[in-house]
Each structure stands twice: as structure tokens, then as C-alpha cells.
Amino acid sequence: MNEIINWLLGLDPTTEILNADVSFRFPVPAWLVAFVIIMIAVYCHWIYKKEAPETGKFYRGLMSFFRFLIWTAVILVLLQPRLELDYLSQPKSNLAVLIDTSKSMGLNDRSDDNEFYEHIKQATTGTDKAETVSPEEKRKINEQSRYDILKGILTNDKLDLIKQLEEQYAVHIYAFDDRSEKIELLKTDDESGDKAFAMPDMDGDTTQLGSALRSIPNKLRGLPLSAIIPFTDGASNRGESSTTAAQWLGDKDIPVYPVGIGAPESVDVGVLNIDLPDLIFKDDEIAVRVTFEASSLEDVVLPITLTLGDDEVGSGEAVARNGTFQEDFVITPKQVGDLVFKVDVPQQGDEVYLENNVLKKRIRVIDSAIRILIAIDTPSWEYRYLKGFLATDDRIVTKTFIRRADQRTSSTRPEYLEQFPDYEELQTKYDCIIFNNITSDYFSDDQMKDIAKYVSEDGGSFIMISSTKGTPGTFIGTPISDMLPVTLEKISEDPRLDTQNRFIKPFKLHLTKEGQAHVVTRLHPLPDKNKEAWQRLPGQYWYYTGIKRLKPAALSLVEHATKSNDYGRIPLMAFQRYGRGNVLFSGINSIWRWRYKLGNRFTNRFWGQTIQYMGLPHLLGNMKRVNFQTQGRDFTIGEKIPMTVRVLDRDFRPVKDENITLLASEEETAQEMTYTFQKEEGKEGVFEGKMFLQEGSRHVTVEGYEKEEEIILDIKPPQFEFESPAMRIKELQSVAEASGGQYIPMNEIWKLPELVSGTAKKMRSQLKRELWDTWLTLLFITIACAFEWILRKRIDLA
DSSP: OHHHHHHHHTOOTTOEEEEEEEEESSOOOHHHHHHHHHHHHHHHHHHHHHHOTTSOHHHHHHHHHHHHHHHHHHHHHHHOEEEEEEEEEOOOOEEEEEEEOBGGGGOOOOOSOHHHHHHHHHHHHTOSSOOOOOHHHHHHHHTSOHHHHHHHHHTOTTTOHHHHHHTTSEEEEEEESSSEEEEOOEEOSSTTOOEEOOOOOOOBSSOOHHHHHHHHHHHTTTOOEEEEEEEEOOOOOSSSOHHHHHHHHHHTTOOBOOEEOSOSSOOEEEEEEEEOOSEEETTOOEEEEEEEEEESOTTOEEEEEEEETTEEEEEEEEEOOBEEEEEEEEEOOOOOEEEEEEEEOOOOTTOOOOGGGEEEEEEEEEOOOEEEEEEESSOOHHHHHHHHHHHTOTTEEEEEEETTSOHHHHHHOTTEESSOOOHHHHHHHOSEEEEESOOGGGSOHHHHHHHHHHHHTTOOEEEEEOOSSSTTGGGTTSHHHHHSSEEEOOOOOOGGGGTSOOOOSOBOEEEOHHHHHOSTTOSSSSHHHHHHHHHHSOOBOOBOTTEEEEOTTOEEEEEEEEEEETTEEEEEEEEEEETTEEEEEEOBSOGGGGGTTTTTHHHHHHHHHHHHHHHHHHHHTOOOSEEEEOSOSEEETTOOEEEEEEEBOTTSSBOOOSEEEEEEEOTTTOOEEEEEEEEOTTOTTEEEEEEOOOSEEEEEEETTOTTTOOEEEEEEOOOGGGSSOSOOHHHHHHHHHHHTOOOBOGGGGGGHHHHHGGGOOOEEEEEEEESSSSHHHHHHHHHHHHHHHHHHHHTTOO
């Protein structure tokens, strides 16, 4: 009966009627309608009894019945009845199929597991039973990429997966990588009229499965969606978490049935990072820490080759572990100049992706020692640890002037000076001067002017380390304070604070944005790790509280984490160019405290790269008027490259321009791109901006200063797709579980149409229908009239 009603109302046969209600446009009491119908029945019986008394009861009753139907229908039409229906229906739902077109789908998988090859054969032949794979079939499979295997699955005539799904659903097919695009089904030319689709290009640099999953309901614009079937290797490496997106779909009752394409275990080894200073010295034994990443290579011994320029400078072995691991090597450079350092790992077994087996880094090798002059009043803790570090570094030659030292020390030990050198000695014998706790009353005004001249005109460097005595308070108002990157005021301090623990509560140091990219404050080569390193440092107990503010052209590298004044956070480590030279100011006196529980690692790294950065320009005689600061030299296509550029005029003073133009050129093609950088607010000669560069080695210069300085940036295609080339079965299983779906291995693809068949959903709907204004009503009255007329004709009453 339900099917008949659905047919009469034009509804699907499976429609389930929940509630039906009939109302009239012209409301009449029910009792009155019933009374009228009864009266019509009485009248019809009476009229035929009177009109045809001789006719048999059967014919007379039948004619009375048809007359009753006619009049009743007319009365109901006059009342204009309306049907309101509440029902559940199951319309043909929608199904989304996602095809992974990222570059990782171009990998050719190989495996020692015969089951892997049996699964591929089963999937591409459409059979539900595993079959033995011959050596020739295995060879052909090895030649196929994951994408080729997927093509074989989707174009398999025996399986005919898409057609099976279309019998139940409206199928929407999308290609996805870093975005998702619909693929239109195309009519074939054969007589069958079956539909097929052209496989899209495989060129995506990233896989954003989570973003693709979330976008599908929006693309269907509210249409009922029963399920989503992604064909992918699971290498979701950018965008929203695929599991998070799957949970969102699960809340909407949209299950995901991921089909894994590829080998769940794939041999791969890659070189992730080289921890090596940008500048090293010839004939030094240099420690190199290399970070590797491997999969399916647990406890395998890897031969490693280290090359600098044209020379092999080292080799060794690393024991592979699944995931990331590090290995230390020692090299001894013999060449001098700008060279490329390379770490190379040979192909391992069935490894298919080899581009990450080699990593290069540009470095510079020099053959000179940096000459340092330290001037102190008496040995402080900071001096003792700094001097101890410098004594262990053969790349640094240190001379020390101790104002209150025993005269016999300077006469018997050549590393100590009897008096502070004059201007000519500073010019020719020293690259960097360090002041700590020495007082200004030792120097004449001319001597301090000579020191300032040594920095501004000769390109020397100057470092001032604050102390409770001498530096920097006694130098306020002198030529020395003019060089400093901060403005100061005098305070009352007690020299005994160096040995007394007056400050009980330690404070932390905060690395600024400029400090994150600056060589001096780079405690780790990776920006994120560098920030973590600064957060791990032990607290400080003293700083020079007379620091007021940063000078306009200076850079604040490190600030007090909690203290501030009217000008903002207090700069505790600041840098600026002063004429041709560099000046670094440290407002703390306990860098040696960084050794607590952490050892010498961060302390030695800080002083080593600080001495190099400050002393090398004078040593090499290459003080430039342009300085670039970036977070590395290697970037990927499409990556934002933030950069800070400092530009000085011919007098080595900050330029007054509001913006500068950077030129990025490629030598082979002579292609050149321009970028405009704006002046950083409140800082003369400092410009900030971001660049997007195309693939290749790009030589970046400042327009008008091309001969001053250039920076070479290597731009490479993103390698996100190959960081972990194995098919990520666990991630796909998590997606299925989070959404309420099921992970489908390749050998079970034939089950897919049956698995998703139960996902179609019923929709609750309402129907309002005018019963009187339909063809059925007219047909009913016409048929009733016809039957009555035929019966009347039969008994000669017409």
C-alpha cells in the first residue's frame, strides 16, 4: 500500500511516510462535512429507487455508489483539500573520489616482500584472490610509479570501479596536492557510451590531504555526501592535519575510505643538516655534525664522504636508525677561498629517491688568525672564562692589558702588555678590542679618540662587557660612549657585587627578532632550535641598570625578558656599525654562567662566532657598506625569504633613504628581478622586506651598491614529498578511524563498492500537495461519470 501511495504522489518507492495530514482551504466543521456526505448517500439511494424501481438491487446500488462518488468529489473540490506529508526519502547521494597528484606519487617502490607485488597484481587485475607474481611481472611492477599503479586500478575493465560506484552514487572525482580540482567525466567514443576520465598531471610539490578533505563538502555546496575515497600514499606534509579534518567529517557523518598506494616500508636515507661554521681556517681540525634521516635501515652502516671544493676532506661511517640521527666528523681544510662543502651518502639497497642523499653548504676558508686585545682593570670571572676559551683556539691570537697587574707578569709573559697600545699598533696588530671593568681615568681624551678612529676609519671592532666597576659607567660622555649602540646614564654600583650574591632572583634573556638572524647570537644553526637554546640558558643575576635606550641605527639582539622602561624592553646585547667598524655592547657580566648544567657548548659557541664576526672584517680588509642578514642561504621555491639590509654611505654613516631596491640575478640566464625594501621604522640605514625567488643560484645586491657586497641564495624545489617516501599506512588508518570509515589496502579494492553501499543517508522532507487541483481528481470524476453513464445506458435510463 505504501508503494502505491508513493507512486500516486510521485515519490521514490523506498520513501517512508512519517505523518500525513489533510486540511481544507475553506475550513468547515467536520461534523458538517460528514452530515453532507451522509445526505449525499441518502439522496443517491433515494433518487435511483425512485427513478428505477424495477431495476435489480445490484445495478441500482452500483449506480447509486458512482453518483455518490461524483457528488462527494465535487463537494471536496469545492472545499479545496490540501495534503501535508512528512517523510524520509533516500535520494541518489554523492560520493567524492580524491586522486593524489603530488610528486611523491611518481616514486617507484621496490620491496623484498612478495606480498607487496601480489597486492599490486590483485588490485590492477581486479581479482579477489592473491596470485603468484612471476619475476617478469615483478620487474614490470618495479618500473611502474605509484601513479602508474593507480592508473591501472582505475582503468581496470574487470574491476570497473568507477562504474560500480556510479550505479549507487553521483560520483565526483577530484585531483589534489596543494589544492583540489574537479576532474570532469568524459564520454568515450565507443558505442557503449561508458564514461572515463583523463588522469591529471602529477606535479604537486606538497600533499595537503587534510585541506582537500575539508574542502569537498564546500565544493558540493550542501549536496548530501555519503563518503570520500582518497587514493593516496598518505604523505600529507603541509596544511591542516588530515586526522583533524577526518574528525570534522566524522562529526558530519561523512566517513573516509582511504586507499593506500605504495609500499608501507621504503628504504631511504637523507642528509638533513650540516652544522659547520660559515667561515673556517685552513689546516684547522674542524668538527662537523651532520643530521641524517632514514627509514627501513635500522642498524645499517652507511659510508659517508665529505668533500670541500675539489678535495675529499674526510670520510667515515654512520649507523642508520629509523628517524633522525646525528654523526660527528672531523675535517682539515687545505684549500683557501669560497668553497662548497658536501656530504654524500651512496644509494642504499632499493632506495628510489636519491636527491636527498647529498647536501651542500657554502663556506669560506681563510689562512689567518684573528688578533684580539683585551683591556681590563683586574681579572673578573667573565675575563677568566673568556681568556681560557681564547687560549684554546689556535685561530685567535690574544694580547691582554691588565691595568693593575704585577709588572713582572708583562715582562715575562709575552701575551700580557705593560701598557695599552698606541694608535699605530692598534691599526697594524689588532682586529678587535675588548673592554671589561677598566675605568676611563686610565685613558687620555686623545687615546679614546684614537680608539674611536681605529673603529670608524680603520674598520676595527670594539666590544664592551659591562661590569660593576669601570665599564660602561665611567665612559659616559667620552668618545668611547659615542661608539656604543646604547645611550647610558650613570648609576651607583658597588664593585663587590662581582663576588657577592646580592641579586638572589635570576632573570631570563629574550632573543629579539634581529637576534634570531644575527651571527653573534646564533647558538644553533636552525632558527627554531636557536630560540629554544636561548630559552634554556641559565638566568642572569646582574645587568647594568643605567641602560636607557637603543640608538637609532643600532640593533638590539638580546633584551631583558621582563624589565622595561619608557623606551621599551631594556637592550642587554646590542650591535651597531660605527663608521667602517663594528661595535658590540653587552649589558651583562655573567655569560660564563651559561656553563651551568650545559657545559661549555653555548658559551664557547657564542664567543667563537662573536670574535670571528667582529674581528674578521678588519683582518680581511673587506669592510663593506652593505650588510645582508638572512636565516640561511638555502631556500625552496615559493618560500618567503625575510631579509634585513644595512646600507652605509661613502662616509660609512647610515643612509637617509626611505627605501632601497634589491637586484636578484641568475648568472646563466641573466634574468634579473627587483624588490623594494622599506626602511625599518626608527632606524636609519636599516631596511626590511621579503623575497620570492625562482629556482637556481640567485646573486642578490643593492642597486647602486653592486660592487660593495652580494649574497648568493640557492633556491631549490621543495623536497617535502620525499622527506619520508614510504606509504604512510598509520596516518591513513588514523584518518579512516577518526571519520568512521575504513582503511582499504590495495588487495581489497574490489570490496570498496560494497563497503560504501551502506553509507547512503535518508533525508527528512515535507510535501504539500493540493489534492483538488490535480489530474488524478479530474480523472477520478471522469471515470465515475463514465461508469454511471454506462450502467444507465445498460438499463435504458440514459
